[in-house]
Amino acid sequence: MEFLHRAVTAGDIANVEILLNKGADVNARNSHGLTPIYIAAESGDLDVVNCLINKGAEVNKGNIDGYTAFHRATLNCQLHLMKFLISHGANVNIGSKDGMTALHIAARSGKIDIVQYVIGQGAEVNKETIDGYTALHHASERGQLGVLEYLLNRGADVNKCDADGCSALYIAAEKGHIDIIKRLTRQGVDVNQCNNRGRTCTCTAAWNGHLDVVRYLIDRRADFKSCDNEGWSPLTSATWNGHVDVISFLINQGADVNEGDKDGWTALHIAAQNGNVDITQFLINKGAKLNKVDKDGVTALFTASQHSHLRVTECLINNGADANICSKNGNTALHLAVMNGDIDVMKHFISQVTDVNKGDSSGITPLHIAARTGHVGATKCLIDEGANIMTANDDGSTALYLAAMDGHVDVTECLVSHGADVNECSKDGWTALHKSAEKGYLEITKYLISQGADVNISTNEGWTPINIAAEYGHLDVLKYLKTNGGDLNKGSHNDDTPFLTAALHGHLEIVEYLITQGADVNKGNNVGRTALRNAAWNGHLHVTKCLISNDADVKKGQNDERTALHAAAWNGHLDVAKCLITHGAEVNKVTDDGRTSLRSAAWHGHLDVAKYLVTEGADINRSDSDGWTPLTIALQRKHPHVAEYLINTGADVNTIKNIGTNALHLAALNGYLEITKYLLGVGVDVNRCASDSSTALYVAAQNGHASIVEYLISQGADVQKGLDNGFTALHIAAEKGHLDVAKILTNNGAEVNKCNTEKRTALHTAALYGQLLVTELLMKKGGTVDMDDEDGWAALNLSSQNGHADVVKYLITQGADVNKGNNVGRTALRSAAWNGHLQVIKCLITNGADVNKGNNDDRTALHAAAWNGHLDVIEFLNNVNQRDQNGFAxxxxxxxxxxxxxxxxxxxxxxxxxxxxxxxxxxxxxxxxxxxxxxxxxxxxxxxxxxxxxxxxxxxxxxxxxxxxxxxxxxxxxxxxxxxxxxxxxxxxxxxxxxxxxxxxxxxxxxxxxxxxx
Missing domain, CATH: 1.25.40.20 (Ankyrin repeat-containing domain)
Structure with missing residues (x-):
């Protein structure tokens, strides 16, 4: 396929014709995505272009980026080829994938004759690219004044903006094309127009250092104080890029040298951050406030020190900047200087600060920072200047602790040599040795011990450095600690020894080492958890095997009789469970509360473990002290695959015991249709009640499981059976708004007007909870709209009380009495007013509710609204002097x-x-x-x-x-x-x-x- 493209590139018209005659695809793209006609246009070979068109080349077919032969001819300013292509159907307005048309290309090139020709052929002057660029934008960007003039004369929209909100004037200002700007402003363009970021033309010109543009725009009344959305002004923009001539001009024009952006940063902050000492001094000379803070309390001195700009730091301090100012988090400029370890900058600050030991809001001093970041030179410098080595931060951490935390040997040695206490503890009782043991820093560990660190010191929770090393798997550190007197058997406050800790975290080498040192493999902590239980809990098979091979008791339980097998089953570690059972673990051993390993596996849905335990003889019907079996636990915890397996294996499906529910309830509750079918298939009573008097149908309806509801009814479920309070499946479906369930129930004989013990029907319930669709269904099925409950409440009153305007409107259309009161005379209007439901009130009054009708105490809706302070309702009702039977207005x-x-x-x-x-x-x-x-x-x-x-x-x-x-x-x-x-x-x-x-x-x-x- 590439042969044709090569022939076109070579201009070999004879070979081109031969290849085409042999069937080469005249419109195919090559590996670079170019068509033959595009390549020919690129070369400007009219003869080849003509040949290709005669052989069926699509003139308007683009390359992979959508650029056509006409685009290419325009780019090359080949007017004769452009005319030829137009004569053969080239579309002058076709755009590339990014929306570039021939006019856009011509405008960028600056060739006026090409622009004139393209427009003469019908090019749309204001057509946009994907980015919203018009030809005018392109001309402005490239500074093509002649093209811009012509485009304006042909109706180009000078105020049209691209996708970023930038006009042609903005782009010209950005690029510094003063002649373009002058022409556009003569056209009446607003010099204060902003882009989407709120940035003006003056701001972007200042950013890019175009002084002539800035001066011209200000002469044209441009607002040089206007800020963009982030608060950046022309002055701060010019400062960022170091344009001193623009800065000087703007200040002389009256720009506020101390104006800050949204974060409070002024020009001085910016100059100091960027290390521009000349601009810093210039701004100071022009009145910049040296100690002005941003929203975080940071001054220009902070920004200079943070970036180690020594000369700017000197300049600011020499001009009176206060080195003792604290930011909102309590940092001083010295804190920031120390962070970079720049001693020259630090020394400059130390000579100015009043307290080298000043801490931030967390109590962190400059010395803490030097120690944590590992700057030994900065550490020495601070100590020489009086830094207190033993000062702790709010967590109780000293500089030594922080140096050890991050493994800085040289800083650690420096601090100790200057008197740091190696046994000083943080608030949680950790020493530097604990930290080095945690991180595995052997060299620091050795050094601290050589300087008198206590190897058996305990944290507040009783953890020794050896226990910490065991937890994090640092055998070399642990051995060194032991060699230097560390107690391998010392436990935490929970009696967790290094051996137990290593097993819990799966550090096999440490477990093996501690066994060689005499660790008791069957000793538990204060709740009886052994190393074997710990290893099984986290699924550490290799540790489990090691412990068993060293006589760990696989049957041993902790204080509540939970064994290693319980732990493995709970967390789904099948390989560990197999290992334990293979070595004699009791599969049916129960805890003090009657829980088996199978129940543990069922709780978390570990099907593979459950299957294995059953094949090893686990009792599938064993219930715990609360009456839960593995099956009911699996259903309750929503693990249907485990439940199905247990059922298929013969689990008792009728067990109810203490929990008050059975397998059918739980299956229906969670929507497990296949399990429900199986349970009914083996004879479970479909209407059996749980201890709360609910049936499987009730709980299925409650949770909206329509397929379960339908199946239970088909198997004889009593649709009228209710709870002890008379609430039926239809009541609960109405409350929850389960329309599909309500349809199934009513279609299968559920009585729409059946009352509960409070004489409330499903319609009352649906109205009370605002379930419009269910309300509509119940009315269609024969619901009585004005039926009273035992307190005289009808559906309309209940829906009004809770502000369900849509239900209220519907019930009124069904004939509900808008002035009907309950047993104490409260109408729907008074109920709505009591709770401040203005929309319901308007609906009721529109439909004839008597605004002055009182209850049995003559209290009207207005009284009710006033009683509860509903101002909008009072304003609406407005019969302000209406009185109740007590004469109360x-x-x-x-x-x-x-x-x-x-x-x-x-x-x-x-x-x-x-x-x-x-x-x-x-x-x-x-x-x-x-x-x-x-x-x-x-x-x-x-x-x-x-x-x-x-x-x-x-x-x-x-x-x-x-x-x-x-x-x-x-x-x-x-x-x-x-x-x-x-x-x-x-x-x-x-x-x-x-x-x-x-x-x-x-x-x-x-x-x-x-x-x-x-």
Whole structure:
């Protein structure tokens, strides 16, 4: 196939014709994805192109990237070839895979005649590439002024942006094409336009150091203070790339030298980080604040030290930067300098800091950092300057501990030689020796012991260095510790010895070594766990074999009689289980609570282990002390494959015992159809009840297992059978919204209007839980829409109570009585208002609900809303002076519960502030009494805050401010209740009394008022 392409490349037209006549595919791509006609166009060979077209070449077929012969001819500016291709059907607007058209290519080339020709042939001037680039973008990017001029004259959209939000002006600014920018601005382009990142043309020009562009744009009123989405301004952008001329110009224009980005970084932070000392000094000279911090509390000095910029550090300090400032995490610049181990920078800081031992928020000092990072020079320097070797961080770790943790021998030696205590412990009791043992650092271990480290020192949990080495498998360290007096038999507080620990973690070599040193293979810890149990627990077969070969007792149980076989079965280690049984482990040994190894395997679904145990004689029907058998455990834990195996092996399917359920319940509960079929096939009673009175049908319906429900019914399950409280399978399906289950039940005789002990039907339940589709089904199946439960609640009332607007709407269409009350007269509207369900309220009122209908106490929906403080409902209902049988209006209820925002709303809607209840008390009576109640919290609104602030210097409680508010809004203090008491007579302090007295117009009026008080 490549022969044709080679002939085309060579311009061998005769050979091209021969190959085509022999059947070569004229449109095939070569290994580089190029078609013959594309190659011919690349060479500009008109004769070959003509030959190929005559032989059927597709003019518009692209190469692997979608570029056609016309694209290539345009790229090569071969106008004659372009015209030829157009005459043979070339599509001028066809795009490559990235959307490049011939016009885009021509615009980049800057050949005006090519651009003119392509547009003359119908090229779309504003056609975009995949990235949103138009021809105008390309001309701007390449600085092709002539092309740009022509494109503008042919209708190019100067404001069109690419996928990143960049216009032609933005791209020209980025590239520094001042002539393009001038032409575009004459076209009226907005010089402050931003890309998707919020970055302006001025910002990108500053970033790239185009001073002439920056100057021109600012002359055209570009906002040089505008920041992008991350808070970067033209000044910080120029600073990042070190464009000092742009920086100088912007500052002279008035740019804020101390403005920070979103993280609080200023130009000075940036210059210091990048090590640009000249710009740093320039910014300082222009007023940059040396100690300005970012959001993390970091100054420019921090950024310089973090990157080891000595000259910038010197510059900042010499100009007055404070080396003692701490970041939010407590770090100083010295901490950061030490991290890099740069001694020159460190020394500069040490001469400035007041405390070389200052720790960060975690107590980490510069010395800790030097030790942890292994900088011995920095360590020596800090010690020489007074660093405290024994200072610990918040975890109690010293520098020595941290050096040992990361294996820094030279730092460890340096610290010890300067007096570090090798036996100093962290808060959890770990020493440097514990850490070196954990990491396996033999050299550090040797050194620490040579300096007096205690080889038998214990952590807070009782772990010695030997135990730690055993846990992490470091035999060489363990041997060295033993040689130097380490106790191989010392256990932790749980009596876990190095031998037990090594077995648990599968370190065979250590286990073997400790046996040679006399380890007791059958000794357990304080709960009786032996090395064999530990190895079996984690499936360490080689360790298991080693222990057995050294007389480990395979039958030995821990204190609760769990054996190594129990452990292997629990975690599914088949090979270990086989090894143990082969060497005499008792397959049916039970724990203190009656659990067998088979039950352990069933618990975690280890089918292979379960099969093996059964073949070795495991009792498949043995139940534990709670009555659970391996079968019921497998079903409960959702391991159907284990359950199926046990059933097929003869497990007792009728066992119920203490757990109150049987295999059929568990299979139905978890949706195991095949197991359900098998159980019924062997005679299990389909209607048998569990201890909670549920049947298999009930639990299947509860969990939405439609196929199980259908099968159980086909096998005689009683669809009407309920729990002791009368709840049937249909009730629970309605509650959970299992429509398919509800359909099956109703189609098979489930009584739609059957009541539970509270006289609730499935329809009540569906409505209560907002299950619209089930509600619709039940109504279609004969549900009674206004049927009452024992409290008189109908379905509409229940759905309204819980705010299920869709169910409410549907029930109304089915004839539900919107004004029906329950036994105490509560209607659906009052229930919805009580719980603040505004959408339900609107639906009910739209459909005829009586907004003023009260319950048996004459309390309306408005009272209910006020009682619970539902402001939006109150505003909607708005009959503010409606009263209940106690004469309480909504405002009385609102005051009773301290709902200030409700009170304010009611007053704004015309509520009578002086309306009296049946006991003749007004709002003012109730509000004053509220001041002395401890069971109510009064809502502190802005109105009450303002009263307290403006009048009482912030010392007035919300309760007293409410009294003041009512008086300000016209509350009459001269109204007696039916006991003859004025509101003031309920006041127990002078502050409330003075609020009332201060509003009386004269002393004579006051005397008259006082005369009315009993």
């Amino acid at each position: 909504a405002i009385h209820h609102a005051i009773h519960y301290g709902y200030t925002s409700v009170i304010e709303t009611l007053i704004s809607h015309g509520s009578d502030i002086n309306i009296q209840s049946n006991d003749d008390q007004t709002c003012l009576h109730y509000a004053i009494k509220l001041c002395y109640r401890e069971d109510v919290h009064v809502e502190l609104t802005e109105s009450l805050k303002k009263i307290s602030t403006d009048v009482y210097q912030n010392r007035l409680s919300a309760e007293r401010a409410l009294v003041f508010y009512l008086l300000e809004n016209g509350a009459n203090p001269d109204v007696k209740d039916n006991n003859g008491n004025l509101p003031i007579e309920y006041a127990r302090d002078e502050e409330i009394r003075q609020m009332i007295f201060s509003r009386l117009p004269s002393m004579e009026t006051t005397r008259s008022y006082l005369g009315k008080i009993k």
